[in-house]
Amino acid sequence: MKWFNSLSIATKLGIGFAILVAMALSMAAIGYVGMRSIMEPADTVAGEALPGVDTLRTFQAMQESMFTYSQGLMLEPPADVAAEYKDAWTQNNADASASLDTYGDKYLAPENAALIDDMKKAWADLAEADGHAVALYDKFVETGDEKYLTEAKAWMAGEENDRYNTSVELLSKMIANEQARAAAQMEAADAAMQQALTLLIISAALAFVIAVTVSIALTRSITRPLEKVISGLAAGADQVAGASDQVAGASQLLAQGSSEQAANIEETSSSLEEISGMTRENAVNSRRADEAARAAQTSATEGVDSVSAMSDAIDRIKQTSDSTAKIIKTIDEIAFQTNLLALNAAVEAARAGDAGKGFAVVAEEVRSLAQRSAEAAKNTTALIEESQGSAQLGVSASEQVAGSLKLIVENVNSVTELASQIATASEEQAAGIEQVNSAVAQMDRVTQSNAANAEESASASEELSAQARDLRGMVETLIRTVRGERAAVTGESVASAPAPAYATGANAAPRVNPEKVLPLTDADLAEF
Amino acid sequence: MTETTNAPAHAGRYLTFSVADEVYGLDILRVQEIVGMIPLTRVPRLPDSVAGVVNLRGRIIPVLELRRSLGLPPVVHSERTCIIIVRSELDGVTRVTGLIVDGVSDVVDLAPVDIEDTPEFGQSIETPYLSGIGRHEERILLLLDIDTILANCTVDVADIDQSPAA
Numbered sequence: 294m295k296w297f298n299s300l301s302i303a304t305k306l307g308i309g310f311a312i313l314v315a316m317a318l319s320m321a322a323i324g325y326v327g328m329r330s331i332m333e334p335a336d337t338v339a340g341e342a343l344p345g346v347d348t349l350r351t352f353q354a355m356q357e358s359m360f361t362y363s364q365g366l367m368l369e370p371p372a373d374v375a376a377e378y379k380d381a382w383t384q385n386n387a388d389a390s391a392s393l394d395t396y397g398d399k400y401l402a403p404e405n406a407a408l409i410d411d412m413k414k415a416w417a418d419l420a421e422a423d424g425h426a427v428a429l430y431d432k433f434v435e436t437g438d439e440k441y442l443t444e445a446k447a448w449m450a451g452e453e454n455d456r457y458n459t460s461v462e463l464l465s466k467m468i469a470n471e472q473a474r475a476a477a478q479m480e481a482a483d484a485a486m487q488q489a490l491t492l493l494i495i496s497a498a499l500a501f502v503i504a505v506t507v508s509i510a511l512t513r514s515i516t517r518p519l520e521k522v523i524s525g526l527a528a529g530a531d532q533v534a535g536a537s538d539q540v541a542g543a544s545q546l547l548a549q550g551s552s553e554q555a556a557n558i559e560e561t562s563s564s565l566e567e568i569s570g571m572t573r574e575n576a577v578n579s580r581r582a583d584e585a586a587r588a589a590q591t592s593a594t595e596g597v598d599s600v601s602a603m604s605d606a607i608d609r610i611k612q613t614s615d616s617t618a619k620i621i622k623t624i625d626e627i628a629f630q631t632n633l634l635a636l637n638a639a640v641e642a643a644r645a646g647d648a649g650k651g652f653a654v655v656a657e658e659v660r661s662l663a664q665r666s667a668e669a670a671k672n673t674t675a676l677i678e679e680s681q682g683s684a685q686l687g688v689s690a691s692e693q694v695a696g697s698l699k700l701i702v703e704n705v706n707s708v709t710e711l712a713s714q715i716a717t718a719s720e721e722q723a724a725g726i727e728q729v730n731s732a733v734a735q736m737d738r739v740t741q742s743n744a745a746n747a748e749e750s751a752s753a754s755e756e757l758s759a760q761a762r763d764l765r766g767m768v769e770t771l772i773r774t775v776r777g778e779r780a781a782v783t784g785e786s787v788a789s790a791p792a793p794a795y796a797t798g799a800n801a802a803p804r805v806n807p808e809k810v811l812p813l814t815d816a817d818l819a820e821f
Numbered sequence: 822m823t824e825t826t827n828a829p830a831h832a833g834r835y836l837t838f839s840v841a842d843e844v845y846g847l848d849i850l851r852v853q854e855i856v857g858m859i860p861l862t863r864v865p866r867l868p869d870s871v872a873g874v875v876n877l878r879g880r881i882i883p884v885l886e887l888r889r890s891l892g893l894p895p896v897v898h899s900e901r902t903c904i905i906i907v908r909s910e911l912d913g914v915t916r917v918t919g920l921i922v923d924g925v926s927d928v929v930d931l932a933p934v935d936i937e938d939t940p941e942f943g944q945s946i947e948t949p950y951l952s953g954i955g956r957h958e959e960r961i962l963l964l965l966d967i968d969t970i971l972a973n974c975t976v977d978v979a980d981i982d983q984s985p986a987a
Contacts, residue, residue, distance in 0.1 A: 626900065629857065629900070632925075633855045633856065633903065636855050636927075636928060637855050639849070640852045640853070640855070640928070643850060643928070644849075644850060660928075
């Protein structure tokens with residue numbers, strides 16, 4: 294019955310209930326037909342036979358009542374009573390006739406069809422006879438002659454009685470016919486009932502079989518997939534619960550981590566602020582250093598110019614000293630030569646002996662003059678040398694100064710270069726720090742959103758857990774619905790449940806293993 | 822090197838001059854002239870002590886490098902360098918020779934008390950060129966024996982001047 298199993302539950306139930314309804318309807322039809330077959334004779338009995346009998350009995354009763362009153366009249370009741378009797382008799386007469394007519398019109402049994410005319414005639418005769426008796430009474434009353442009364446009584450006992458017997462005989466026959474008819478109808482009804490009962494029993498048994506089969510198949514085809522779904526759902530719900538727990542835990546950790554990260558980012562941010570501040574200070578300081586270096590360079594250049602001027606002055610001093618030195622040298626040479634001359638003079642004087650004494654004195658004087666000259670020249674030379682030495686010192690000092698200034702200028706240049714490099718680097722560093730700042734800000738935003746997302750995630754996982762619990766609850770409801778109240782198990786994996794036991798409508802006891810009730814295997818059911 | 826006996830130094834006037842930071846004395850009577858340094862003409866194939874010849878007022882005079890004669894290392898001549906023209910008699914020939922000295926100082930009088938003989942330095946050490954040691958104003962003067970100096974160089978003078986030095 295794969296095609297059956299592929300239908301929706303509604304369709305399956307529809308089909309199953311349609312089958313059951315069809316069976317019920319057919320049983321109802323059978324019952325209806327049977328009841329109809331029972332009802333017909335019953336109808337006949339109730340509608341015709343019984344009312345007919347009743348009408349006939351009424352006719353008879355009216356007759357009898359009429360006779361009661363007519364005979365009552367014979368007893369010479371008082372006038373008012375007699376009037377009553379006569380009214381009653383008239384009424385009864387009319388009623389009897391009416392009843393008989395009613396019977397003849399409505400309830401006439403086929404068996405009595407031949408008798409009804411005779412009956413009517415017999416009644417007419419009887420009514421006429423009794424009417425005659427009453428007339429005789431009237432005459433009695435009128436005349437007061439008792440012969441009329443006696444005649445009436447004799448009439449009643451005689452002719453009327455014969456006619457009465459005839460009527461009664463006919464009536465009895467008719468009643469008997471009616472009763473026979475009723476009995477026959479009842480027998481027919483009984484037979485029909487028996488037939489109907491048999492049919493109903495058979496159809497009930499068939500219906501039972503079909504119903505059980507259909508319900509088994511239906512239930513199985515509904516609960517089996519449901520069981521699978523249940524086990525799947527339960528397992529899924531467990532997994533979802535577990536997963537949502539994990540997600541909750543992970544979200545918690547993520548939230549924690551995000552908080553820590555946010556704190557770290559705060560620290561990093563403040564550190565960056567510090568660094569940024571320091572960088573700005575660096576840039577400012579390096580610019581100041583650059584300015585100072587430029588000022589130093591200017592001063593150094595001015596110093597170099599001054600040193601140049603000083604060098605020039607010193608050169609001029611040197612030149613002057615050189616010139617003076619030359620002059621002094623000349624003087625010195627002159628002194629030297631003079632000295633030599635004096636010595637030569639002394640020599641000649643010595644060789645001249647006494648004659649040269651005066652000459653020796655002159656020579657001596659000349660020598661001392663020359664010596665003085667030489668001394669003066671020497672002193673001057675010494676002074677000049679000192680001056681030259683000083684100038685040389687000045688020159689070397691100014692050279693040193695120039696060198697130092699050059700060094701200063703060089704250093705200042707390097708400082709300027711370094712300062713500008715520092716400034717550039719500081720600017721780049723500032724830009725870099727800005728980038729880092731914005732990156733950190735972004736990281737902060739991301740962390741915030743991470744934290745928010747983690748919060749959302751945590752709450753979502755809480756919801757998920759709740760949903761999983763709800764799902765579990767619904768699964769349990771489903772289990773209870775599918776398997777019954779006692780089968781609902783909490784915390785147990787539904788997948789491991791044994792072959793499901795379910796209550797069918799036909800079984801009064803729940804948890805009956807259908808395998809035992811109906812030895813059907815899946816293979817058998819698969820053929821459906 | 823010919824050995825000659827030193828004539829002992831005697832009192833008198835001495836011309837003091839310096840050679841290699843030492844002050845020497847020369848008998849003024851032997852001195853003819855003192856001139857400053859004048860251009861020197863070198864003559865090849867002469868001993869090292871002979872520096873060359875100079876032209877002094879038309880006269881060609883051989884010049885000795887006294888440093889070399891004394892065995893001292895030579896130095897570059899300065900403006901103080903003088904040439905002492907000395908006269909010597911040798912074998913009846915009057916020779917005029919120049920001595921290159923580092924500088925001349927003074928003419929001094931030495932009394933006999935200021936003069937002493939050359940001290941003995943030892944048997945094998947001789948100072949033939951010193952005629953004595955003089956003292957003047959706390960200074961030691963090495964009194965040169967000019968003849969010994971001159972005798973140690975064999976130079977033939979082209980011209981012999983008999984006229985007194987001017």
